[in-house]
Every structure is written in C-alpha cells, then in structure tokens.
Amino acid sequence: MNSQNDRKPVIQWYPGHMTSALRMMQENMKLIDIVIELLDARVPGASKNPDIDKLAKGKFRLLIMNKADLADPAVTARWKDFYEKKGFAVLLMDSRNRKDTQQASKAVQDICRERIERDRKRGIAGRTIKAMVVGIPNVGKSTFINSFAGRASAKTGNKPGVTRGKQWIRISKDMDLLDTPGILWPKFEDPAIGERLAWINAINEDILVPEVLAEGLLAFLQKTCCNHITDRYKITEGMSVSEAMTQIADIRKCLKKGNEPDYEKAAKCLLEDLRSGRLGRITLEFPEE
Numbered sequence: 001m002n003s004q005n006d007r008k009p010v011i012q013w014y015p016g017h018m019t020s021a022l023r024m025m026q027e028n029m030k031l032i033d034i035v036i037e038l039l040d041a042r043v044p045g046a047s048k049n050p051d052i053d054k055l056a057k058g059k060f061r062l063l064i065m066n067k068a069d070l071a072d073p074a075v076t077a078r079w080k081d082f083y084e085k086k087g088f089a090v091l092l093m094d095s096r097n098r099k100d101t102q103q104a105s106k107a108v109q110d111i112c113r114e115r116i117e118r119d120r121k122r123g124i125a126g127r128t129i130k131a132m133v134v135g136i137p138n139v140g141k142s143t144f145i146n147s148f149a150g151r152a153s154a155k156t157g158n159k160p161g162v163t164r165g166k167q168w169i170r171i172s173k174d175m176d177l178l179d180t181p182g183i184l185w186p187k188f189e190d191p192a193i194g195e196r197l198a199w200i201n202a203i204n205e206d207i208l209v210p211e212v213l214a215e216g217l218l219a220f221l222q223k224t225c226c227n228h229i230t231d232r233y234k235i236t237e238g239m240s241v242s243e244a245m246t247q248i249a250d251i252r253k254c255l256k257k258g259n260e261p262d263y264e265k266a267a268k269c270l271l272e273d274l275r276s277g278r279l280g281r282i283t284l285e286f287p288e289e
Helices: 002-006 016-031 050-055 073-085 103-111 113-121 141-149 191-199 210-224 226-233 241-251 263-276
Strands: 034-040 060-066 089-092 129-135 167-172 175-179
Touching: 016 050, 016 129, 034 050, 034 103, 060 073, 060 103, 073 089, 089 103, 103 113, 103 129, 103 141, 129 141, 141 167, 141 175, 191 210, 191 263, 210 226, 210 241, 210 263, 226 241, 241 263
Parallel strands: 034 060, 034 129, 060 089, 129 175
Antiparallel strands: 167 175
8 A cells, every 4th residue: 555655646735725714713613513524425534634623622523425426325335334433423415405405404403402402401592503614625515505505605616715715604593604615734644645635626736737647546447446437438457557548538539630649638538527427426435445
C-alpha cells in the first residue's frame, strides 16, 4: 500500500478563505446543538475532514453520506456500518431528492431528544434546534439545504468553493441551519486522499493535470471494477493504462488533426463520466483500507 501511495501525485488545495471559514465555524460552535456533516458516498473516508471532529467535540453529530445514488450500494452499506460502529448516526442520501432529505428532520429530532427533554423539564418551550451543516467543497451541502428547506436558500454549483460565507436558514419553527463554506484541511498525509478528492471534483481542477489524474483513476478502475469501463469503452483485460487511454480517445472521438488521440480531452471525458454516474455506481475506496 505504501509503495503505491509513494507513486501518487501530491495534490494540495487550501485557498485562503478556508482559514477564515474554519475560524468562523469555531466562533459559532457555541450556538450549535448538532453538527450535520455531509460526506461523498463515493469516498466516505477521503471526504471526511478530520478537523470537523475536533471542531464539533461535545456536540450531537449526524453524518449524511450524500450522492449515494452514484456509489456502489454494497460498499456504501459497509461504510454505513463502519461509521455507526464509531458512534455516528448515519443517513444515506441523494440530496436532490426531497423525500431523501426529509429523513434528516426526524434524525435530528431523535439525536437531539436529550436536549429537547432537558428543555421541557426546565419549562423552556419553543427553543429552536440550531444545526451547523459542514463538509468538504462540492459535497452537496447547498443542494441538501435547498431540498431540506423546500426552497432555494443557498447557492449551488458543480465547482468547489461556491459557498464563501455563513448563512442562517430557517427550516421550520423547530430548526435553524447554519450553512458554511466547504473546507478541506491544510495537508493530506496520504497522497491517495488528494487524488480521490480530485477524481470527484472536490479540488479545483485548475491546479491539476487531467491526464495524470485520469491515468490514476483508470488504473484503479481496471483493478477494482473493470466491468464498468469495459461496458462503456470496450477496454479489455490486460490493456496497459496507455492503451486504455487510447481506446477511450477512440471510443469518445477525442481526436486531434490527423486522427491523433487527444489524451487531455479523453482524460476529461473519463473524469466527467465518473462524476456524472455514466460509468455506473462506483465507490472509490473501502472501509477496510
């Protein structure tokens, strides 16, 4: 495992606004009853920011494995079990689906029942539950909030870094949500984490070389779920990564003048096919790792 990691590209992306966002979250934590953390179900380990556990110490917690519709359901079930054994309440979700997001309301009430009962015994009525929604860039926080609230309350986009400031949103008479910017942590100890986050577009693509990124993804897919790329690109077992990239360029008509393969374009096609779900339901890491 270590020898493989040594060959992975070192990817870091920590814009200045993330430092101020983390400070803002720390300052507001005293107001918060529960922290709702969104993970990407395709990378439930790599998308879990270790700084959040320190930040949310002593608070009620809910993990939402978002984009579960894009992940392998069998592996997702193993990840759910992994986090539940660590003491987290876990929901699986496609945050574009309002029926899915409504699970969160009951889950928050159940998790905060102790606080609600304590208020009742003290004769305190009508105090809203205050929840902070956190997660890495492009994990779907704003989409979740809009679907949960039943209206467009937060900016959404398919690029990391759309949300830059905090925003309080009234969900109901019983609950307020604090939307926060997506934040990473300053340094990935394992290069594989940065690579996986780049595959799902949680890191700004402007700092990356698409061909290098796609070659790493292709090597992973050939090793773990080759049927997905065989079905779409007719890649056969035993093809080298270079041969497979040429095959993708040919199948997706990514060609330069003279019918030469356009590897940059082919790399972008592969990455987009993964991110959109056109390759099928794929999980890019496993809890056993």
